[in-house]
Amino acid sequence: MSEQEGGLQGRLVVGAKRDGRRKYDESAKRELIQECLKPGVSIARTAMDHGINPNLVRTWISQYQREQGRVGVAGLAVGLSVGPRPRSLPSRRRPSRPSSSSRLLYCRRR
Template sequence: MSEQEEGLQGRLVVGSKRDGRRKYDESAKRELIQACLKPGVSIARTAMDHGINPNLVRTWISQYQREQGRAGVAGLANELASQTQANVSEPAPSEEPAFVQVETAALLPAPVKSATTFQLSVLLPNGVHVEVGQTSAEELEAIVQMLERLPCSGSTRG
């Protein structure tokens, strides 16, 4: 084990609770998670080298990845807002299904004139509500493509 890893092991546990469970330093946990997420690194071996149960480290990694996913979705929403002047609000997360049915009122005519404007209102399964008002067909297409790339929150639950 390198000096940096030995230092991490010494900083990781900061105390213990009455029931015997240990308390961990948040910054040291992040370092351990980052070390485990490097390509080719065994999570179980790294955890055991630091005296931590591998299942606990996997739980920390899942939580970390969920947090990163939320931050990525928030960043994408901010990018959407700045590019299309969208109004984005994020209510409290709900237990919505990961897949939602999309209903279309009517198909667009074959050639869409560039002067035509559209409005879009989307409620994502994670509770994010995106409203875009008065946008062109090209901008609307870009927005829909960005929404397609969002991670599915239902499949990332730990």
């Protein structure tokens, strides 16, 4: 681990809540997100190297991308322009069920 990454890990956690959850520095979170968005970088490995749950880092990345107006997972579809919506396909209808008034009841006489 480089000196810069060690510094990031040291700055990332700034405190803890009473229920045990940790508080994170926003600028350090952004640095970690930028590091994870580099091509070929494993999000899980990067998160674990910094002592953070990978699912939490993925949540941060999703929030960051929503804030930036981007789409895709881990920057795969960044920069795509959105064109007109394709026409929707017709929905498949369920076969209709006979109404209760058209049901036949069979009674056996004794």
